[in-house]
Amino acid sequence: MKSEEIKLIDSNGKRLDGRGPLDLRKIKIEAGVLHRADGSCYLEWGGNKILVAVYGPREAIPKHIQDQVKALVNARYNMASFSVEDRKRPGPDRRSREISKVISEALERVILTEQFPRTTIDVNIEVLDAEAGTRCAGLTAAGVALADAGIPMTDIPVACAAGKIDGQVVLDLGKEEDNYGDADLPVAIAPRTDEIILLQMDGHLTIEEFDKALDLAIKGCHIISKLQRKALLDRYQSLIEGGDIE
Amino acid sequence: MTIIPSIKRDYLCRLAEQGKRIDGRKFDEYRKIEIKPNIISKAEGSALVKIGNTQVLTGIKMDVGEPYPDSPETGVLTTGAELVPLASPDFEAGPPQEDAIELARVVDRGVRESEVIELEKLCIEPGEKVWIIFVDIHVLDYDGNLFDAASLASLAALFTTKVPAKRFDLGEDFPLPLREPPVSCTSVKFNNVVVADPCLDEEEIAEARLTVATDKNGDIRAMQKGLSGSFTKDEIKKVIKASINNGKEIRKILYKSIGK
Amino acid sequence: MVVLPSQLLGDIRNNKAGRGTFIEKGKIYSERLGILSKKMGYINVVPLKGRYNPVEGDSVIGIIIETSSSSWLVDINAPYPALLHVNEVPWSIEFGDTEKYLNYGDSIMAKILMVDESKRIQLTLNDRNLHKIVGGHIIDVEPSKVPRIIGKKGSMISLLKKYTRCRIFVGQNGRIWVDGDEKGIEKVVKVVNMIENEAVSYGLTRKIESLLKKDAKDVR
Numbered sequence: 001m002k003s004e005e006i007k008l009i010d011s012n013g014k015r016l017d018g019r020g021p022l023d024l025r026k027i028k029i030e031a032g033v034l035h036r037a038d039g040s041c042y043l044e045w046g047g048n049k050i051l052v053a054v055y056g057p058r059e060a061i062p063k064h065i066q067d068q069v070k071a072l073v074n075a076r077y078n079m080a081s082f083s084v085e086d087r088k089r090p091g092p093d094r095r096s097r098e099i100s101k102v103i104s105e106a107l108e109r110v111i112l113t114e115q116f117p118r119t120t121i122d123v124n125i126e127v128l129d130a131e132a133g134t135r136c137a138g139l140t141a142a143g144v145a146l147a148d149a150g151i152p153m154t155d156i157p158v159a160c161a162a163g164k165i166d167g168q169v170v171l172d173l174g175k176e177e178d179n180y181g182d183a184d185l186p187v188a189i190a191p192r193t194d195e196i197i198l199l200q201m202d203g204h205l206t207i208e209e210f211d212k213a214l215d216l217a218i219k220g221c222h223i224i225s226k227l228q229r230k231a232l233l234d235r236y237q238s239l240i241e242g243g244d245i246e
Numbered sequence: 247m248t249i250i251p252s253i254k255r256d257y258l259c260r261l262a263e264q265g266k267r268i269d270g271r272k273f274d275e276y277r278k279i280e281i282k283p284n285i286i287s288k289a290e291g292s293a294l295v296k297i298g299n300t301q302v303l304t305g306i307k308m309d310v311g312e313p314y315p316d317s318p319e320t321g322v323l324t325t326g327a328e329l330v331p332l333a334s335p336d337f338e339a340g341p342p343q344e345d346a347i348e349l350a351r352v353v354d355r356g357v358r359e360s361e362v363i364e365l366e367k368l369c370i371e372p373g374e375k376v377w378i379i380f381v382d383i384h385v386l387d388y389d390g391n392l393f394d395a396a397s398l399a400s401l402a403a404l405f406t407t408k409v410p411a412k413r414f415d416l417g418e419d420f421p422l423p424l425r426e427p428p429v430s431c432t433s434v435k436f437n438n439v440v441v442a443d444p445c446l447d448e449e450e451i452a453e454a455r456l457t458v459a460t461d462k463n464g465d466i467r468a469m470q471k472g473l474s475g476s477f478t479k480d481e482i483k484k485v486i487k488a489s490i491n492n493g494k495e496i497r498k499i500l501y502k503s504i505g506k
Numbered sequence: 507m508v509v510l511p512s513q514l515l516g517d518i519r520n521n522k523a524g525r526g527t528f529i530e531k532g533k534i535y536s537e538r539l540g541i542l543s544k545k546m547g548y549i550n551v552v553p554l555k556g557r558y559n560p561v562e563g564d565s566v567i568g569i570i571i572e573t574s575s576s577s578w579l580v581d582i583n584a585p586y587p588a589l590l591h592v593n594e595v596p597w598s599i600e601f602g603d604t605e606k607y608l609n610y611g612d613s614i615m616a617k618i619l620m621v622d623e624s625k626r627i628q629l630t631l632n633d634r635n636l637h638k639i640v641g642g643h644i645i646d647v648e649p650s651k652v653p654r655i656i657g658k659k660g661s662m663i664s665l666l667k668k669y670t671r672c673r674i675f676v677g678q679n680g681r682i683w684v685d686g687d688e689k690g691i692e693k694v695v696k697v698v699n700m701i702e703n704e705a706v707s708y709g710l711t712r713k714i715e716s717l718l719k720k721d722a723k724d725v726r
Contacts (some may be wrong), residue, residue: 034387035299036334039555047287051386053332057557057585068624076339078330081382082289082305090328090382091341102612112509112528112537117624119585124332126384128303129286147511150556150650152537154528192512192535229510232539236508236554249581251569252611253683257643257691264688 006180015177017046024160024220029141029231033150039149040063041231043141046174048208049083050174052141054149057119065120066169070113075104075123077138083130099135100125105158106188106198107142110154121151132178136161136186139198144228148235156228157197160220162213169212171220185210187217191225194218198223248336250450258451259437268447269298274488276443279496281398281503282408291407291422293503295399298445299389303334304399305382306407306422311498313369313376321368321376325354327383327396337378350383352470353397356430356459357381360467363404364423369437370416379422390446393457393470397430398500405504428459428467429496431489440481442488456482458489462497508554509536515549526551540650558583558649558679560618560627565636567644567677568629570612575602580614580629583679585651588627594619595631613639615675615683636677642673642685645695649680651702652709661711662701669718670694693718 009015019025025046034040037053044050060066077099081088092100107123123146125138136159143157163173165181173184183203189196205213258268267273277298286292289305291292319477327350329337342350368377381403383396407422434444434452441448444455453475459468466486471477477485509515513536515527523534527549536542540551553559558566560582571587572579578590590608592599597607608614615637619630631637647655656663656676667674670693672686684694697714704710 004423034301035389036387037332038557048654051332055331055335059586076331080286080303080305080328080340080384081380082286082292082307084288087307087309087380087382090326092339098394116585119281122331124330124334126386128305128384129288131288147539148555150538150540150553152526152598153511154530154535155538156510159352228296232510233508249569249571249611251613251644253613253639253642253644255611256641261688266688270692 003007006051006176008177008180009168013089015165015170015174017174019174021168022216024172024223025174026223027227029144029227031231031235037114037145037149039145039147039151041144041148043137043144045133045137045140046172048127048134048137049129050134050137050141051126051128052138053124054121054151055124056121056149057067057116057151058122060118060120066118069117071111071116071119071121073104073108073111073113073123073136074120074124075100075107075142077103077127077135079127079130079134083127088116099138102198102200103135103139103142105159106139106157107146109169109195109197110153110155110157110190111146112154115152116123121146132173132175133161135159135189139188140224140228144231147228147232155190155192156225158190158191158221158225158228159186159198160217160224161186162217162220164203164209164213169209171216171217183209183213185213185217187214187221189218189221248450250447254447255451258447262437262439262441266362267441269445273298273439274442274492276492276496277445279398279499281402281499283402283503289403290410291403291405293399293402293406294386296396297391297395297443299387300391300395301385301387302392302395302399303384303386304396304403305384306403307380307382308407308410309378309380310370310375310416311378311492313373315328318373319376320362320365322378323354323358323363323381324378324380325350325357325383325400327353327385329385329388333385337385337388342362347473349392349396352393352430352457352468353381353383353400355470356397356428356468357400357404357478360428360459362401362425362427364425367423368409388446390396390444390449391432394430394434397459398496401427401429402500402503405500405506419481426462427497428461429467429500430457430459430495431492431496432457433485433488434473435475435477435481440477440485442492456485459484460486460490460493463488507542509540509542509551511536513539515551522548524548524550526553528617553650555648555650557585560584560588560621561678562618562621564618564630564678566616566618566679567639567675567681567683568614569615570608570610570614573604573609575604578604578608580616581716582629583615583646583681584627586625586627588618588629590614590616590629590631594629608638611643613683615639615677639683642683643691643695645682645684645698647680647682647698647702648678649678652676652678655682655698655701657711662714664696665711665715665718666696666697669715
């Protein structure tokens with residue numbers, strides 16, 4: 001492992017991958033990429049490659065897990081064993097269970113679950129290639145896949161992290177920044193209202209730094225939200241050109 | 247569970263009696279095959295294979311570990327498959343089910359018994375340290391014929407694999423030493439017809455399945471019969487013949503994709 | 507126009523919030539991916555994708571997934587299976603004899619009798635043209651594409667029937683039953699797939715007709 005002294009921001013204010021402090025990594029989003037799923041999304045974010053499939057709403061089985069008044073939102077975050085430097089054992093571990101839980105809860109906030117009592121909406125998030133920020137990338141892709149599945153929602157959720165490296169607050173931590181930085185603050189919002197639906201933090205921030213980082217993460221969310229909407233429109237706009245359906 | 251309406255079953259059978267298939271293919275014809283090699287940067291090798299709507303991704307990871315006591319001078323091959331719930335409404339989360347295990351073992355056998363990997367060249371210190379190869383099969387979209395998609399993805403991934411010697415302070419990285427690969431072709435039987443590369447509809451009504459891996463010379467290198475139905479000797483011969491022919495074409499696609 | 511969840515569509519002072527929308531602080535928003543449609547002061551979002559949403563009176567094609575002594579459970583491509591009670595079939599069935607009439611995997615043309623508040627769905631076969639389906643083939647499409655496949659006042663379906671001489675029944679739940687000779691069925695499958703994936707809906711009927719005409723030499 002490298003020493004503490006690694007420089008994450010050079011004298012020109014550039015980060016290791018050439019970004020400025022307020023720049024996002026490159027993001028590419030595609031909606032409706034899988035045949036079997038009810039809705040799907042493929043997303044590349046820096047070196048992350050994420051595939052999400054949504055199934056449902058469908059009757060929850062076994063019956064005793066059913067909620068009589070609303071749908072269950074069941075996100076399942078899974079890392080492919082080859083997605084990380086040291087091979088990961090297949091199957092869920094404590095980390096992936098926790099991420100699945102916080103993502104499920106965030107998604108539940110925007111999905112109109114009361115329209116589908118006794119069902120589940122299953123959101124399968126597969127991390128195929130991982131490079132810092134997979135939970136934000138996964139949640140962002142899940143938002144697109146849910147919309148693609150025709151799930152009724154009050155908003156398309158979106159996530160982005162801010163953090164602190166070399167004493168400076170920056171947007172969207174990359175790989176080394178995540179490993180050697182001072183703090184990481186992943187945030188998910190409902191972009192129409194700016195409600196915060198996921199928030200985690202590890203590291204060390206002053207109150208002032210936190211305020212700055214939160215504002216920055218929300219700004220990042222809004223940029224990515226536009227990319228989500230564009231991906232959905234690109235997929236479906238062309239299908240209805242020149243006339244209405246009814 | 248996905249239900250197959252009896253009407254669909256009858257329709258597929260009626261078409262078959264007239265020599266037709268539901269998607270317009272001939273009995274021995276494959277769907278379009280696409281191979282995208284080297285798409286996962288964290289893996290030592292990888293490939294995405296599409297056969298029609300079916301998509302399978304294989305990633306290769308390598309590590310250094312102990313050899314098996316009975317083969318102290320050869321590398322170790324481990325193959326796993328995950329039928330993740332992403333790929334089908336019928337796949338469930340949790341430990342690998344029988345289907346996933348059979349899939350992994352058939353792919354493993356196709357690679358191992360045909361000695362595609364020169365495992366004897368993957369010894370670092372006899373009896374102490376050898377290279378371990380993890381072949382992990384990730385099914386992304388299930389529309390039939392996982393066997394062929396998984397074995398093709400795994401072969402293509404192996405051909406893109408660089409042994410990460412540098413990361414383990416064992417000198418320079420080098421390409422995984424490989425021999426000529428066999429290619430697997432699967433057929434299924436229903437209502438007394440045999441069709442190659444079954445789509446999901448056909449697989450769901452299939453009575454018997456046969457996978458045949460053939461090499462460049464047209465010799466047979468691995469076989470697996472599945473499901474509770476049976477084949478006649480003649481049907482088996484037909485499947486082998488079709489597998490050799492299709493295998494030739496698929497081998498061309500494989501070589502082209504990896505620039506060989 | 508394609509709209510997305512949370513897209514602002516109007517104000518409740520000037521519009522009424524219709525299907526596929528929700529109201530927050532006096533504003534009307536889309537709740538889903540769909541197509542904007544304004545009719546009689548209502549703002550609606552017609553879904554582009556998603557499961558079939560059962561509505562009373564809809565004709566649907568169902569598949570039997572379970573039989574019990576006095577009813578059947580039927581898959582209708584909705585989030586929930588629907589119930590078909592023995593009182594709602596045209597046969598008089600002795601208790602426990604349900605399997606003699608409809609069995610696992612059988613298909614039926616049925617009508618949605620009732621959807622209650624907790625989304626429990628009941629079907630009936632007690633109406634004209636409702637029965638067990640035998641023979642033919644079932645094509646699956648997105649339920650949202652059903653109006654397009656039927657066409658204005660049934661124009662598209664009439665065309666298909668005329669040129670393929672097939673019997674066709676379109677379930678509102680995205681299942682289409684076709685029966686006729688194999689060539690005819692194949693043609694219907696081809697055209698339905700085309701309609702489902704075609705970009706242009708304007709003039710589609712004419713386009714499909716010329717296509718059907720081209721290879722139909724023996725239309726009566």
